[in-house]
Amino acid sequence: MKKLGTLLGVLTLAGIAFFAIQGCKPKGATPVNVNSLGASAETTSFKEVTSKLDAGGNLYVYLGTEQWLANLSTTVDKLHDVAGSMVTEQDERQAIDNAFGVGSRLIKESGLEDISGIGISSIASEPGLYRNKMVIHHYPGKGDGFLWTIFGKKAHDLDGLSLLPANTAMATFYDVDSAEVWSVIKKQCEESGFPQAKDALKQFQDQFLRNMGIQWEEVVNSLDGEFGMVVTLDESHMVHIPLPTQEAMDVPEPAIMFVLKVKNDAIFKRIDIVMKQRSVPGVISANQNGVEMRTVPVPLPLPITLRPTIGQGGGYLFFATSDTLIQEAMAVKGGKPGLKASDEFKKLSAGIPEQGNQFYFMSQRFGQSMMKIQMQALNSNSQMPPQFKDFMKSLVQPDKAAFSYGVGANTDEGWITVANGNQGSGNVLAASAAAVPAMLAAIAIPNFVKARQTAQQNACINNLRQIQAAKDQWALEKNKPATAVPTWEDIQPYLGRGTIQCSQGGEYQVGAVGESPTCSIPGHVLPNYRPTTNAQRAR
Numbered sequence: 254m255k256k257l258g259t260l261l262g263v264l265t266l267a268g269i270a271f272f273a274i275q276g277c278k279p280k281g282a283t284p285v286n287v288n289s290l291g292a293s294a295e296t297t298s299f300k301e302v303t304s305k306l307d308a309g310g311n312l313y314v315y316l317g318t319e320q321w322l323a324n325l326s327t328t329v330d331k332l333h334d335v336a337g338s339m340v341t342e343q344d345e346r347q348a349i350d351n352a353f354g355v356g357s358r359l360i361k362e363s364g365l366e367d368i369s370g371i372g373i374s375s376i377a378s379e380p381g382l383y384r385n386k387m388v389i390h391h392y393p394g395k396g397d398g399f400l401w402t403i404f405g406k407k408a409h410d411l412d413g414l415s416l417l418p419a420n421t422a423m424a425t426f427y428d429v430d431s432a433e434v435w436s437v438i439k440k441q442c443e444e445s446g447f448p449q450a451k452d453a454l455k456q457f458q459d460q461f462l463r464n465m466g467i468q469w470e471e472v473v474n475s476l477d478g479e480f481g482m483v484v485t486l487d488e489s490h491m492v493h494i495p496l497p498t499q500e501a502m503d504v505p506e507p508a509i510m511f512v513l514k515v516k517n518d519a520i521f522k523r524i525d526i527v528m529k530q531r532s533v534p535g536v537i538s539a540n541q542n543g544v545e546m547r548t549v550p551v552p553l554p555l556p557i558t559l560r561p562t563i564g565q566g567g568g569y570l571f572f573a574t575s576d577t578l579i580q581e582a583m584a585v586k587g588g589k590p591g592l593k594a595s596d597e598f599k600k601l602s603a604g605i606p607e608q609g610n611q612f613y614f615m616s617q618r619f620g621q622s623m624m625k626i627q628m629q630a631l632n633s634n635s636q637m638p639p640q641f642k643d644f645m646k647s648l649v650q651p652d653k654a655a656f657s658y659g660v661g662a663n664t665d666e667g668w669i670t671v672a673n674g675n676q677g678s679g680n681v682l683a684a685s686a687a688a689v690p691a692m693l694a695a696i697a698i699p700n701f702v703k704a705r706q707t708a709q710q711n712a713c714i715n716n717l718r719q720i721q722a723a724k725d726q727w728a729l730e731k732n733k734p735a736t737a738v739p740t741w742e743d744i745q746p747y748l749g750r751g752t753i754q755c756s757q758g759g760e761y762q763v764g765a766v767g768e769s770p771t772c773s774i775p776g777h778v779l780p781n782y783r784p785t786t787n788a789q790r791a792r
Contacts, residue, residue, distance in 0.1 A: 295320060298370035302390045305669060310376025310383070311677050319369040326360045329353060351446035359441065364398015367391040368667075375677040383677035384604065385659070390667040399437050401663065403430045405478075405610025408662040413481045413612065416512060416569070416582040417592035420488070422619035424592075426481035426512070427611035427661075435473045467523045477568070479514035485578065486618055492556045504622055506557050510573035510582065521545070521565040539576065543567060544583045548576045601658035601673045609662035617675075620654025709756040713772055716753045717779040720763060720770040723747035728766040735767030 293299070297317040306313060333353035340346050360366065372388040391401070405428030413426030442450040461469045486505035493503055513520075525547055528536055537548040544566030551559045562576040567586055571579045585591035592598050597616060659672025723744035728737060741763065755761065759774035769779045 302370040302372040306374035307376040312375040363400040367395040387670045408608040418581045421592045422486040423484040425613040431476045475519040477514040481512035483510045513570040609660035611661040617656035713777040
């Protein structure tokens with residue numbers, strides 16, 4: 254967002270400068286052909302990136318990066334030389350060399366320098382539905398660094414969609430090559446030059462083996478490069494949630510499941526052995542519809558069904574809040590109609606690639622449920638300033654809850670993400686730009702008003718102290734008792750200045766010597782006042 258603001262500022266200044274120059278030209282001068290350049294003198298990926306975007310919508314952005322990313326590692330090396338020249342101790346110089354060595358290698362090996370441009374577009378495909386795209390580009394033949402490969406080397410069928418029940422409210426699946434991630438970590442630790450890094454790596458592996466009874470690398474090699482999370486909302490079973498300050502709230506029963514694609518059953522078997530070794534009570538073993546499960550019922554009166562379960566089947570390892578959710582996922586995999594058969598998904602997936610390396614889905618029901626909870630929380634919050642509460646409520650509109658479906662793919666020219674949803678990227682950016690200052694104002698204005706009121710209150714209390722001090726001095730010099738009630742004229746000589754006034758327009762009552770003076774404004778009270786007695790005055 255900051256970069257976008259800077260870009261717009263530069264474009265604005267450039268436009269002002271152009272028109273200023275045009276206006277200062279002598280009459281009859283040959284007009285400048287603004288298109289005479291035709292193309293940039295420097296190589297850019299503008300055509301390659303923008304050819305994959307949708308023009309004509311509410312957002313269309315291109316950022317060329319190759320001129321400042323291509324030599325990033327060289328810049329780091331120069332900084333290395335500068336930092337090294339500033340120290341004289343051999344140990345410090347060695348530490349700097351090692352740190353910059355790690356940074357330089359990571360940049361070169363990651364493929365970060367291959368990014369040639371970034372593009373974003375958003376266009377309304379129909380009223381209330383937007384197609385959003387994002388491109389992180391590299392030229393063909395590039396993109397061999399681990400940043401381009403650990404999240405999927407090649408687009409494939411989105412098999413995770415075939416695990417989503419019909420009541421799925423939110424889901425995300427993505428590729429991660431855990432073996433390559435672990436390889437990068439090991440290499441950098443071993444080549445870092447820091448003995449502590451190598452020791453920490455070994456300690457982690459040794460401790461994992463002691464606690465789990467299995468080698469860490471065996472776990473890594475068992476994973477097959479795909480991870481997922483699924484959240485379902487069962488509207489046939491409403492959960493009654495009591496609230497402390499108002500009526501209870503009813504929400505569809507939630508359930509959650511984590512999914513790992515695996516090559517073998519090494520992880521499941523090891524967890525099963527650990528559960529038996531630790532005598533986990535009440536474990537239920539089951540093998541149904543091609544999935545083996547271990548369920549641990551929770552013997553507590555909870556408003557939701559909670560039966561933590563681990564299961565394996567169909568090449569996947571599942572961790573779920575209930576065995577029912579795993580069974581439902583496997584039923585969909587076996588052919589039962591699931592999320593893909595729903596009208597909402599069919600509409601959102603229109604025109605979206607069927608192959609990729611990641612996907613995410615969020616149903617409108619999920620956003621509505623979250624907003625309902627947020628609204629209830631706002632209503633029950635008695636500590637929040639009213640203005641800020643009203644502003645936050647204006648943002649929580651269940652009928653405008655976000656919903657979307659998108660797919661990201663690693664292609665020959667970088668990452669391309671395409672998504673359909675009810676919120677366009679341009680609208681989101683504009684709303685964010687407006688919401689941030691509005692939110693700050695909603696917070697700042699009540700606080701400013703409160704601070705001003707506090708300052709005025711303190712000033713009034715200081716006036717009351719001066720009035721009381723003047724009363725005490727008058728009573729001492731005139732030998733008056735605590736019950737005596739002086740007039741303003743009596744104490745004026747002891748105030749040392751003109752008429753004292755409350756900054757909020759309150760009226761003062763002088764009162765008896767032994768009583769605190771008062772102000773008509775609530776809260777403007779002289780605290781901890783102890784009247785001076787005659788005996789004290791005599792001393």
